[in-house]
Amino acid sequence: MASSKDAVVLDVGGLEVRVSNPEKPYFADKGIRKIDVVEYFVAVGEGILFALRDRPTTLERWPGGVFEGARISTRADNTGDAFYQKRVPKNAPPWVPTAHITFPSGRTADEIAPDSVAVVAWCANLGTLTFHPWPVDKTDVESPNQIRIDLDPQPGTDFSDAVWVAPHVRELLHEFGMEGWPKTSGGRGVHIYVPIQPRWTFTEVRHAVIAFGRELERRLPERVTMSWWKEERGEKIFIDYNQMARDRTIASAYSIRPKPHAPVSAPVDWDELPDVSPLDFDVLTMPDRFRTVGDRHAGLADHSFGIEPLLELFEKQTQDAGIGDLPYPPDYPKMPGEPMRVQPSRAKKPAEG
Numbered sequence: 001m002a003s004s005k006d007a008v009v010l011d012v013g014g015l016e017v018r019v020s021n022p023e024k025p026y027f028a029d030k031g032i033r034k035i036d037v038v039e040y041f042v043a044v045g046e047g048i049l050f051a052l053r054d055r056p057t058t059l060e061r062w063p064g065g066v067f068e069g070a071r072i073s074t075r076a077d078n079t080g081d082a083f084y085q086k087r088v089p090k091n092a093p094p095w096v097p098t099a100h101i102t103f104p105s106g107r108t109a110d111e112i113a114p115d116s117v118a119v120v121a122w123c124a125n126l127g128t129l130t131f132h133p134w135p136v137d138k139t140d141v142e143s144p145n146q147i148r149i150d151l152d153p154q155p156g157t158d159f160s161d162a163v164w165v166a167p168h169v170r171e172l173l174h175e176f177g178m179e180g181w182p183k184t185s186g187g188r189g190v191h192i193y194v195p196i197q198p199r200w201t202f203t204e205v206r207h208a209v210i211a212f213g214r215e216l217e218r219r220l221p222e223r224v225t226m227s228w229w230k231e232e233r234g235e236k237i238f239i240d241y242n243q244m245a246r247d248r249t250i251a252s253a254y255s256i257r258p259k260p261h262a263p264v265s266a267p268v269d270w271d272e273l274p275d276v277s278p279l280d281f282d283v284l285t286m287p288d289r290f291r292t293v294g295d296r297h298a299g300l301a302d303h304s305f306g307i308e309p310l311l312e313l314f315e316k317q318t319q320d321a322g323i324g325d326l327p328y329p330p331d332y333p334k335m336p337g338e339p340m341r342v343q344p345s346r347a348k349k350p351a352e353g
Helices: 034-043 047-052 117-125 159-175 202-219 286-294 298-302 308-321
Strands: 009-014 015-020 026-027 056-060 083-085 098-102 108-112 128-133 146-154 181-184 192-197 237-239
Touching: 009 034, 009 117, 015 034, 015 117, 026 034, 026 056, 034 117, 047 117, 047 128, 047 298, 083 286, 083 298, 117 128, 146 202, 159 192, 159 202, 181 298, 192 298, 192 308, 202 237, 202 308
Parallel strands: none
Antiparallel strands: 009 015, 056 083, 056 128, 098 108, 146 192, 146 237, 181 192
16 A cells, blocks of 8 residues: 555555545544545455446445535535435546446436446545445346345334344245345345346336235235335335336445444345344444455345246236336336326315215
8 A cells, every 4th residue: 555645545456546635534433534434345345346346336425524414415405515426427547437327317327337346446535435336237227137125114113123024025035936135224224135137127127026015015014015105104114116216226235324333234144134233334343244254145146036926916916906006206207107196195185076
């Protein structure tokens, strides 16, 4: 590692990655500096590269670090301290690869598609804490090769409730001849990844997740909800089916979440999931865990499941119960077959006769 007063240069797999302002506090409460963040990603490099390799990836950048009151910019307010970067930065070195993707609006972009740990480290130098990869490979950006089931605790529920639901997800996956790999979200939720054959469109894969979620909700009506509208969810675990819509992503395995204790999204075994806490995994503890147990998601590479039974279930639900598609996110164009995108409490009631 070469260094100067204002920067250090790391050799990462034979490529030079310059880290500017290495002593800059990034998580002051934990004593974590910018250089510690970059070195963390190098330490878990094999794992996070498996999660990101050749996938178009949105960067969640916190160039000022995480501090009290820090917030991320949104479409409505771009004055935040952090931001999402979907297009490759203009100053990217020639060894940073990209993937050409199309947004729901029809606009296009070239996003970073990491192919080396050096690319991840270079992104970390830009202040990237959380990596948001698409569920596609850059060789075919129209066909997802992963299902990502997001168990999202609603107010009144927490991580333990998501953990309670998770084995029921696995049991239902087994009924459809599939297997899932869980991880903590780095917050209160649980994510379950299912590798699938890249043969279907985003719409078809989203329909498969809707069918799966509805069946889980039917079996666990007091614990699980598929209601898009928050006012209807109650104290349940929401299956966020829109995470499988185009340009919707979740934090990758090993990503750092922007919270004072520097938590990370951690792959776990099914057997250990009931006994872990999100607080167990952070920038300081994950490198030792990774050296000890390796990448708990490595098994994803050995499988590729079909989703035909889930698509058949979606059609059956549509025909038997008269329920079809569900609302898309509010910034999406109106989609074919989508119901009214109106909050139930604001929908016009039919006039009484």
